[in-house]
Amino acid sequence: MYQLLSDLSIVEVSSFVASPTAGLYCAQMGAEVIRVDQIGGGLDYDRYMQTSEGRSLAWENLNRAKKSVALDLKSAEGRELCVELARKTGQLITNLPEKSFLSHAAVSAGRPDMISVRIMGWHDGRQAMDFTVNAASGYPLMTGPAEWDQDTAPPVNQVLPAWDFITGAYCAFTLMAALHHRAATGEGNEVRVPLGDVAIGTVANSGALAEMLYRGGDRPRLGNAIWGALGRDFASRDGQRFMVAVLTPNQWNAMVAALEIAEPIAALEAQAGVEFAKSDHNRFVHREALFAIVQEAAGKLDYAELAERLTRAGATFERYRTMFEAANDPVLVTDNPLFGPSPANPSGFAYPAPRSFAHLGGAAPADPAPAPYLGQHSEEVLATRVGLSSGAIHALIDRGVVAPSDRDGLRKTS
Amino acid sequence: MYQLLSDLSIVEVSSFVASPTAGLYCAQMGAEVIRVDQIGGGLDYDRYMQTSEGRSLAWENLNRAKKSVALDLKSAEGRELCVELARKTGQLITNLPEKSFLSHAAVSAGRPDMISVRIMGWHDGRQAMDFTVNAASGYPLMTGPAEWDQDTAPPVNQVLPAWDFITGAYCAFTLMAALHHRAATGEGNEVRVPLGDVAIGTVANSGALAEMLYRGGDRPRLGNAIWGALGRDFASRDGQRFMVAVLTPNQWNAMVAALEIAEPIAALEAQAGVEFAKSDHNRFVHREALFAIVQEAAGKLDYAELAERLTRAGATFERYRTMFEAANDPVLVTDNPLFGPSPANPSGFAYPAPRSFAHLGGAAPADPAPAPYLGQHSEEVLATRVGLSSGAIHALIDRGVVAPSDRDGLRKTS
Numbered sequence: 140m141y142q143l144l145s146d147l148s149i150v151e152v153s154s155f156v157a158s159p160t161a162g163l164y165c166a167q168m169g170a171e172v173i174r175v176d177q178i179g180g181g182l183d184y185d186r187y188m189q190t191s192e193g194r195s196l197a198w199e200n201l202n203r204a205k206k207s208v209a210l211d212l213k214s215a216e217g218r219e220l221c222v223e224l225a226r227k228t229g230q231l232i233t234n235l236p237e238k239s240f241l242s243h244a245a246v247s248a249g250r251p252d253m254i255s256v257r258i259m260g261w262h263d264g265r266q267a268m269d270f271t272v273n274a275a276s277g278y279p280l281m282t283g284p285a286e287w288d289q290d291t292a293p294p295v296n297q298v299l300p301a302w303d304f305i306t307g308a309y310c311a312f313t314l315m316a317a318l319h320h321r322a323a324t325g326e327g328n329e330v331r332v333p334l335g336d337v338a339i340g341t342v343a344n345s346g347a348l349a350e351m352l353y354r355g356g357d358r359p360r361l362g363n364a365i366w367g368a369l370g371r372d373f374a375s376r377d378g379q380r381f382m383v384a385v386l387t388p389n390q391w392n393a394m395v396a397a398l399e400i401a402e403p404i405a406a407l408e409a410q411a412g413v414e415f416a417k418s419d420h421n422r423f424v425h426r427e428a429l430f431a432i433v434q435e436a437a438g439k440l441d442y443a444e445l446a447e448r449l450t451r452a453g454a455t456f457e458r459y460r461t462m463f464e465a466a467n468d469p470v471l472v473t474d475n476p477l478f479g480p481s482p483a484n485p486s487g488f489a490y491p492a493p494r495s496f497a498h499l500g501g502a503a504p505a506d507p508a509p510a511p512y513l514g515q516h517s518e519e520v521l522a523t524r525v526g527l528s529s530g531a532i533h534a535l536i537d538r539g540v541v542a543p544s545d546r547d548g549l550r551k552t553s
Numbered sequence: 554m555y556q557l558l559s560d561l562s563i564v565e566v567s568s569f570v571a572s573p574t575a576g577l578y579c580a581q582m583g584a585e586v587i588r589v590d591q592i593g594g595g596l597d598y599d600r601y602m603q604t605s606e607g608r609s610l611a612w613e614n615l616n617r618a619k620k621s622v623a624l625d626l627k628s629a630e631g632r633e634l635c636v637e638l639a640r641k642t643g644q645l646i647t648n649l650p651e652k653s654f655l656s657h658a659a660v661s662a663g664r665p666d667m668i669s670v671r672i673m674g675w676h677d678g679r680q681a682m683d684f685t686v687n688a689a690s691g692y693p694l695m696t697g698p699a700e701w702d703q704d705t706a707p708p709v710n711q712v713l714p715a716w717d718f719i720t721g722a723y724c725a726f727t728l729m730a731a732l733h734h735r736a737a738t739g740e741g742n743e744v745r746v747p748l749g750d751v752a753i754g755t756v757a758n759s760g761a762l763a764e765m766l767y768r769g770g771d772r773p774r775l776g777n778a779i780w781g782a783l784g785r786d787f788a789s790r791d792g793q794r795f796m797v798a799v800l801t802p803n804q805w806n807a808m809v810a811a812l813e814i815a816e817p818i819a820a821l822e823a824q825a826g827v828e829f830a831k832s833d834h835n836r837f838v839h840r841e842a843l844f845a846i847v848q849e850a851a852g853k854l855d856y857a858e859l860a861e862r863l864t865r866a867g868a869t870f871e872r873y874r875t876m877f878e879a880a881n882d883p884v885l886v887t888d889n890p891l892f893g894p895s896p897a898n899p900s901g902f903a904y905p906a907p908r909s910f911a912h913l914g915g916a917a918p919a920d921p922a923p924a925p926y927l928g929q930h931s932e933e934v935l936a937t938r939v940g941l942s943s944g945a946i947h948a949l950i951d952r953g954v955v956a957p958s959d960r961d962g963l964r965k966t967s
Contacts, residue, residue, distance in 0.1 A: 143727075143734040143742070155800070156759070163758060164723065168730050182801050185833055187781020188764040196767060197760030243914065262889060262912070266869045270784055274796040275885060277876025279777075279786075281712045283697060294786050294794055294873045296777040298695045301715035304755055306910075308722035309578065313557075313911045315729030316582050320557040322736060328557070329914040336891045339879065340907040341718055343892070344577060345570070346611030350602040351880035352904045353610060358876065363693075363710040367601020370684055372693075372708050380708055382688040386569070387596050419599055455680045459708045462691025462772065465753065466765035471689060475676060477750045478757070490766045493754040496720075497727045498676070500657065500743040 142169035143499075148524075149314070150175060150225040151205070151232045152241055154183040156269065156300050157334060158234040158258045159201040160307025161314065166204035166508075167495035173228065173520050174202055175221050178209045178542040180513055194486035199510040203481075203492065208521070209514030209542040212240075216540045224525055226250050230318070232310060234258040243329035252327040254317045256310050261335035269300040272338040276302075277347075277357075285362030292360065306337045364430075369422035372459065373434050379442035380459040383433065383449075388416050390455050397445075397452035398436040407432065479506040485546070515544040556583035557913075562938075563728070564589060564639040565619070565646045566655055568597040570683065570714050571748060572648040572672050573615040574721025575728065580618035580922075581909035587642065587934050588616055589635050592623045592956040594927055608900035613924040617895075617906065622935070623928030623956040626654075630954045638939055640664050644732070646724060648672040657743035666741040668731045670724050675749035683714040686752040690716075691761075691771075699776030706774065720751045778844075783836035786873065787848050793856035794873040797847070797863075802830050804869050811859075811866035812850040821846065893920040899960075929958040 147170040151162035159174070166172040176184065186197040208224070211217035218240040225231040225246040230253075235241045237257060247253035260267030273279060279294035287293075310332050317328045342348050351357065364371045369385040385391050395401055407428055408414055413421045415429070422429060437445060442458065449456050465471055472478050472491050481492035492507035521527045521541065535541040561584040565576035573588070580586040590598065600611040622638070625631035632654040639645040639660040644667075649655045651671060661667035674681030687693060693708035701707075724746050731742045756762050765771065778785045783799040799805050809815055821842055822828055827835045829843070836843060851859060856872065863870045879885055886892050886905050895906035906921035935941045935955065949955040 143730040146737055147733070160758065164726060168727075186760070187833070187837070188760065188767060189834075190767060195760070196763040200758050200760040200763060203758075260869075262891060263884075265864075266867070267871070268798045268800070268869055270779060270798045271796050271869055271871035274786070274794075274871040274873045275879060275882075276713075277874055277879040278711070278713050279873055280875045283709055284707075293698075294777065294796075295697055295709060296786070296796070297692070297711040297713060297715070298775075298780075299690075299692050299711060299715055299755070300759070301711070301713055301719070304759075305715070305718045305722055308719055308726055309910055312578060312722055312726040312729060313582075315726060315733060316557040316911075319561070319729060319732065323560055331912040331914070332910050333891075333912070335885075336889070336907075336910050336912075339885045339889070340891055340910050341713070342876065342879065343886075343905075343907045344574065344614050344617075345714070345718075346600070346602065346609070346614040347876060348880045348886070349610040349614060349898075349900075349902065349904050349906075351877040353602060353604060353900075353902055354877075356877050361712075363708065365684060366712075372688070372710070380688075382685050382708075382710070384682045384684045386682070419601070420603075423601070450679075453680070455674075455682055455685055457681070457685035457688040459688045459693055460691055461694045462756065462761060463765040463768075463770050465689060465691040465756065466762045468689075470677075471749075471753045472757075472762070475750070475753070477676060477747075477754055484763075486763075486767075488763065488767055490763050491757075492763075493750075493757045496723055496746050496750050496754050497730075498745040498747070498750075500745070 145169035147171070147230070148173065148228050149230045149232060150228045152221060152225070153232060153234050154181045155234070156201065156303035157306040158232055158310065160304055161232050161256065161310035162205060163201055163203060164308060164311040164495070165314070172205040173208055173224070173516065173524070174205045175208045175210060175224065176513055177212045178514070178539070184513065190486045190488060192486070196486060199485050200492070202510040204508035205511060206516035206520060207511035207513050208517045211540050214540055220521070220525065220540070222246055224520065226253065227524055229253060230314065231255045232314065247327060250327070252321055252325055254314065254321060254327050256314045256317070256330045256332065258306060258310060259331055259333040262333040267335050269303040269334065270296065272302050272335045273297065275335065276338045276342055281358060281360070283362070285360050285364065287360060289357070289360050302334055302338045305341060306332060306334050309337060364426055367423050368419045369426055369429060371430055373437040375440060375442035375445050376438055377441040381442065381445070381456055382459065383454065383456045385422060386419060389453065391416055391422070393452040393454035394433070394449070397448040397454050398433060400432050400436050403432045481507050481509055483509045485510055485512050512544040512546040514542045515546070517541050517543055559583035561585070561644070562587065562642050563644045563646060564642045566635060566639070567646060567648050568595045569648070570615065570717035571720040572646055572724065574718055575646050575670065575724035576619060577615055577617060578722060578725040578909070579728070586619040587622055587638070587930065587938070588619045589622045589624060589638065590927055591626045592928070592953070598927065604900045604902060606900070610900060613899050614906070616924040618922035619925060620930035620934060621925035621927050622931045625954050628954055634935070634939065634954070636660055638934065640667065641938055643667060644728065645669045646728065661741060664741070666735055666739055668728065668735060668741050669743045670728045670731070671743065671745045672720060672724060673745055673747040676747040681749050683717045683748065684710065686716050686749045687711065689749065690752045690756055695772060695774070697776070699774050699778065701774060703771070703774050716748055716752045719755060720746060720748050723751060778840060781837050782833045783840055783843060785844055787851040789854060789856035789859050790852055791855040795856065795870055796873065797868065797870045799836060800833060803867065805830055805836070807866040807868035808847070808863070811862040811868050812847060814846050814850050817846045895921050895923055897923045899924055899926050926958040926960040928956045929960070931955050931957055
């Protein structure tokens with residue numbers, strides 16, 4: 140962990156992926172992030188994969204380095220505690236609806252400098268999740284083999300919940316932007332970020348929305364080929380699949396040199412009357428002929444030799460791995476300074492865990508912090524942030540409004 | 554545009570998607586973002602789709618609301634100007650390598666409070682792009698039809714450059730975090746964010762890395778089904794495809810009510826000896842039987858009626874659209890307050906463009922600003938930021954070190 144945000148406290152009332160991610164990024168930068176959950180766990184406390192004891196490996200990775208407070212958010216008293224905690228902290232990330240008990244009006248009462256970042260579904264208040272905004276975005280009907288007929292091709296969902304992760308990172312950014320503005324003006328803000336707007340807005344930011352309107356129709360199916368440039372998956376003699384990306388003259392020259400295909404390339408250039416080295420456009424238009432040349436050369440060598448040649452020439456390529464392979468890959472994980480040991484996870488299962496994606500010059504990062512047990516910091520946070528006495532807290536625990544750590548066993552309500 | 558960052562100036566020396574996105578998000582929040590490019594355009598100035606005049610619709614959407622300075626970055630003089638501009642501005646976003654002329658050491662010389670955010674390929678300095686880190690992540694071998702045999706299934710690349718967009722948003726966040734730290738301590742920072750670390754780190758943050766290690770193997774193929782919950786694409790009687798997501802009791806009850814499938818569900822519950830309403834686990838384990846019930850009900854109704862019923866019941870669902878449909882959808886674009894008119898694009902093509910994804914309470918957003926012409930602000934920026942005289946700037950233009958706007962025609966060097 141790097142400590143760029145060590146003077147910042149944030150209350151996170153959240154579930155699933157996008158809002159926990161926003162809090163996670165802040166926590167990995169040293170902020171005190173206090174996640175508040177329903178006693179027994181919120182809607183995401185069971186998310187797959189669970190260990191045999193019922194601990195969610197998703198939850199324990201999306202909530203690393205945070206503190207946990209467990210409240211009965213179905214009770215008026217628990218809700219008021221949650222509102223008061225957010226208000227006294229001054230910064231809130233949530234995916235609860237504006238019309239819930241945790242409205243900006245409630246948390247900012249008497250506190251005009253309050254900052255709330257609220258993740259919504261669609262901008263008009265309709266519910267949405269990553270899976271559903273993705274269906275609307277157009278990407279699933281562009282994904283999958285090029286040979287599939289566009290008119291009958293089924294949608295192919297991306298497995299990565301990309302909209303959630305973009306939204307989470309964007310919300311961490313907007314929180315910091317609102318803090319920047321408050322530091323200059325004293326003003327608070329409610330910032331609402333609809334997941335659906337992140338999806339259709341990203342289609343637009345990428346240029347694809349303008350592209351569709353300019354063309355007056357959909358992009359042709361490309362399979363794994365890169366749009367407007369040269370690149371695709373290829374197979375080595377020993378059956379390894381790898382992706383090659385050529386979007387610059389250097390990448391082109393490297394690939395041609397590594398595969399020793401200057402001769403057939405020159406023949407194709409002469410035949411087609413074009414030059415490839417400086418033109419993405421020419422490489423894209425003639426991609427099928429180029430793919431055939433590249434695949435023929437790749438198929439003559441085992442992957443180890445191909446990788447050695449491509450690396451030496453400075454090409455941009457990568458072997459496809461299954462995720463299990465990736466998880467065990469020394470270059471990606473075990474020997475990667477992004478990762479560190481995480482022996483004290485709530486699941487009891489020890490594995491390498493990532494730090495912040497940001498590497499800071501000179502600073503030696505601490506080991507990744509584990510996620511809390513649910514309710515682990517209920518007493519500490521209510522004492523330090525809300526100012527409750529030990530007696531008052533224990534009375535709340537006795538009445539079931541507050542719960543302490545679930546370390547000694549999951550306290551599921553269902 | 555909202556003006557949370559109107560007191561902030563950033564120099565962006567960038568190309569492709571991730572680093573321009575970081576600058577875009579800041580510009581859409583009111584920051585002055587000065588993008589510096591090679592005269593004639595950098596590596597991404599031609600990115601598809603191009604208009605018939607050769608204007609890139611990708612470039613003009615990833616660089617909205619920015620200023621543009623065109624320099625000969627192959628010359629020592631142009632490089633020194635670029636370094637000086639970054640140094641005098643104090644904040645830099647770049648994807649140039651640390652070993653380039655734009656090292657942190659160069660831009661921070663005499664300026665210990667300098668903040669650089671540098672996007673890299675892999676953490677060890679190897680080149681990477683979205684396409685290649687994706688191959689390593691494991692996702693392409695989990696994507697595609699469930700029926701495909703895992704051992705022979707080809708990789709399926711996601712079409713969305715998700716790693717670029719997550720990295721871009723994350724880098725905007727890290728820039729703000731470094732600014733926050735500087736405001737408190739006076740310290741600058743170099744922040745390096747490897748695209749490859751964002752990919753494998755996101756696999757880990759999602760819990761999937763721990764999942765693979767805990768299971769000791771890959772996740773079974775799921776096609777479009779949601780992992781650990783209930784959801785998939787279904788088809789209506791009139792052939793519309795839609796995604797339904799059920800991850801909460803409310804979503805379950807809504808779907809069952811809307812499709813009037815309580816009876817077959819009760820029969821399945823009795824037969825399997827389980828209850829579905831409160832358990833993602835049960836719904837996932839019995840997903841094939843549940844999918845059959847849902848598809849049978851969906852197939853009896855046209856989409857319009859299905860959508861009406863699902864909406865009324867409060868289900869979470871969405872129709873798959875092609876991207877051309879999405880781009881023309883009033884709910885997503887034309888009637889969505891995220892979008893506004895953008896008549897003054899460099900391409901001359903007018904279309905709706907997005908503002909910041911963040912909606913701020915009370916503030917009425919301005920129309921989306923267009924991208925600049927390449928070099929449009931060369932003279933202004935070199936005068937105001939570097940302090941050059943008009944005579945000095947024109948001498949640089951005469952020598953080909955600086956170029957003015959390419960409005961009157963693309964000035965391609967190749």
